[in-house]
Amino acid sequence: MLSTLNLRALGWALLASALLAASVVAGSRNLQNFDGALAAYLFATLFAAFGIVYRYAVWLQRPPTRLYWRAGWRLLFSPRFPAYLAELARRLVDELALQRFIWKRSPKRGLAHVLLAWGCLSAFAITVPLVFGWVHFTLKAGTIDVYEAHLLGFHAFDFPLGGFVALNLFHALNWSSVLVLLGVFGFLRRRITDAGQISTQTFEMDLMPLVLLVLISVTGLGLTWDYELMQGRAHPFMAISHAITVILFLLWLPFGKFFHVFQRPAQLGVALYQREGEAGEQAVCPHTGEAFASRMHVEDLKQVTAELGYDYRLAGGGSHLDLSPQGKRAALAKAHLAARTESGAFFG
Amino acid sequence: MTTTASRSHEEFFLDPQRCIGCHACEMACAECETNGQLAMIHVDYVDRAMSPQTSVQVCMHCEEPTCARVCPADAIAKDELGVVHSANAARCIACSNCVLACPFGVPKKIEPMKLMMKCNLCYDRTSAGRRPMCATVCPSGALWYGPRERMASMRPNSSPVNEFRFGLQKVRTRVNVMMPKGSTELVVDGTEAP
Numbered sequence: 001m002l003s004t005l006n007l008r009a010l011g012w013a014l015l016a017s018a019l020l021a022a023s024v025v026a027g028s029r030n031l032q033n034f035d036g037a038l039a040a041y042l043f044a045t046l047f048a049a050f051g052i053v054y055r056y057a058v059w060l061q062r063p064p065t066r067l068y069w070r071a072g073w074r075l076l077f078s079p080r081f082p083a084y085l086a087e088l089a090r091r092l093v094d095e096l097a098l099q100r101f102i103w104k105r106s107p108k109r110g111l112a113h114v115l116l117a118w119g120c121l122s123a124f125a126i127t128v129p130l131v132f133g134w135v136h137f138t139l140k141a142g143t144i145d146v147y148e149a150h151l152l153g154f155h156a157f158d159f160p161l162g163g164f165v166a167l168n169l170f171h172a173l174n175w176s177s178v179l180v181l182l183g184v185f186g187f188l189r190r191r192i193t194d195a196g197q198i199s200t201q202t203f204e205m206d207l208m209p210l211v212l213l214v215l216i217s218v219t220g221l222g223l224t225w226d227y228e229l230m231q232g233r234a235h236p237f238m239a240i241s242h243a244i245t246v247i248l249f250l251l252w253l254p255f256g257k258f259f260h261v262f263q264r265p266a267q268l269g270v271a272l273y274q275r276e277g278e279a280g281e282q283a284v285c286p287h288t289g290e291a292f293a294s295r296m297h298v299e300d301l302k303q304v305t306a307e308l309g310y311d312y313r314l315a316g317g318g319s320h321l322d323l324s325p326q327g328k329r330a331a332l333a334k335a336h337l338a339a340r341t342e343s344g345a346f347f348g
Numbered sequence: 349m350t351t352t353a354s355r356s357h358e359e360f361f362l363d364p365q366r367c368i369g370c371h372a373c374e375m376a377c378a379e380c381e382t383n384g385q386l387a388m389i390h391v392d393y394v395d396r397a398m399s400p401q402t403s404v405q406v407c408m409h410c411e412e413p414t415c416a417r418v419c420p421a422d423a424i425a426k427d428e429l430g431v432v433h434s435a436n437a438a439r440c441i442a443c444s445n446c447v448l449a450c451p452f453g454v455p456k457k458i459e460p461m462k463l464m465m466k467c468n469l470c471y472d473r474t475s476a477g478r479r480p481m482c483a484t485v486c487p488s489g490a491l492w493y494g495p496r497e498r499m500a501s502m503r504p505n506s507s508p509v510n511e512f513r514f515g516l517q518k519v520r521t522r523v524n525v526m527m528p529k530g531s532t533e534l535v536v537d538g539t540e541a542p
Contacts, residue, residue: 305418316538332453
């Protein structure tokens with residue numbers, strides 16, 4: 001195992017974990033605002049951060065990924081910065097927030113994914129600051145029904161217990177759970193009824209993530225159910241079962257399907273690359289005589305394929321990659337016809 | 349649905365000269381459950397101005413798939429049956445690398461969906477021991493799926509070839525192309541008339 005360890009990625013992962021741990025200590029004021037009951041969540045989150053950064057750093061070393069990573073940042077901070085920043089902002093809303101491209105795959109998928117994604121993201125936005133001790137609540141001195149919210153140890157705002165703000169603050173994770181459950185059931189329905197999905201899906205990559213999210217949401221809702229309707233009698237069971245499911249999720253985060261959450265923003269870098277390509281010279285297919293991609297993209301792919309050990313250069317000069325997809329299919333058909341013609345029979 | 353094992357003795361045989369351009373395979377391809385009702389097979393006029401020749405192209409399922417290696421998102425995978433699958437919908441970032449790098453010109457990018465899709469050998473059918481949709485409807489035998497011995501008896505003057513050379517690059521595939529008897533590879537070296 002040690003022989004396959006990627007030292008550069010290891011360095012980044014250790015650095016990220018150390019910075020995160022330091023930010024927890026600083027943000028919780030030397031841990032005085034850290035809730036010891038959440039220690040297991042903290043260590044699982046630190047492990048997840050280590051794994052995510054390690055995998056991301058390894059991923060960026062692949063030639064095609066490195067190409068887009070570098071090009072994306074280079075283009076963003078180029079003289080076209082204002083235009084590209086506006087493009088990024090537009091796509092951030094359109095593609096990452098609203099996820100319109102998933103709605104185009106199917107409206108039901110789009111709806112399910114938006115519910116699931118925002119349920120998960122809102123749950124993370126709420127729990128991570130609580131686990132890190134960055135946010136905590138205290139009873140306002142001299143009162144018995146007013147809470148104070150603190151952010152990074154600084155007083156943020158007060159709110160009365162029993163009011164609208166308190167209801168939503170203390171139940172925000174329940175609303176997240178409901179969103180997640182609605183989304184998960186949309187996807188589960190698809191995964192057990194769509195023949196194409198059934199044939200290609202795997203348990204660990206497609207079904208387990210959904211089952212895990214159901215368990216997290218149900219056990220999370222169970223905590224509220226317990227203290228609202230069961231006078232807290234089942235609290236140890238609810239707390240431990242919820243912790244186990246969430247920690248499993250965090251430990252598995254760098255390895256499984258949810259890593260796509262961290263990969264997806266690469267789509268924004270690709271968008272800048274494509275926009276830059278559209279503005280530049282176009283590659284014209286020698287077969288069709290039509291532009292089919294940017295010259296920059298075709299030339300970069302020649303470089304990437306060469307780095308990967310492929311050699312599509314033609315003996316007479318040029319490259320097979322100079323052809324459009326249609327041109328490549330035609331070249332194959334022509335080569336086949338030529339071979340058949342040379343043999344003296346078109347069929348056999 | 350039935351989930352019997354793939355029949356490993358059955359192979360795909362492609363004979364472009366037999367394609368009559370009827371597009372029946374396209375219609376059948378769109379019925380494949382894994383494609384979302386989109387046809388992934390390509391039926392082209394090779395050079396419409398000069399000839400009525402048509403050609404058909406399915407994914408050749410390369411042993412070392414260029415599409416998968418150039419994918420920046422690790423979205424394309426080859427399974428233990430040698431089938432190179434469509435892009436993983438959760439990972440594909442619609443960069444078109446696979447579309448432009450595939451030496452056979454197979455992958456399609458569906459821009460509004462931000463997704464690459466391609467022929468995956470009708471995985472819902474072949475993994476259950478059935479023939480791919482296109483091969484069940486091709487009237488001229490340009491697309492055929494079955495045991496190698498059966499193909500040898502039907503086409504005694506042809507040899508199945510699964511080695512290609514694109515310029516300096518050799519490519520081995522799971523899918524075969526029927527070539528003149530005794531052929532061992534199909535060379536695409538840029539000398540074909542543009």
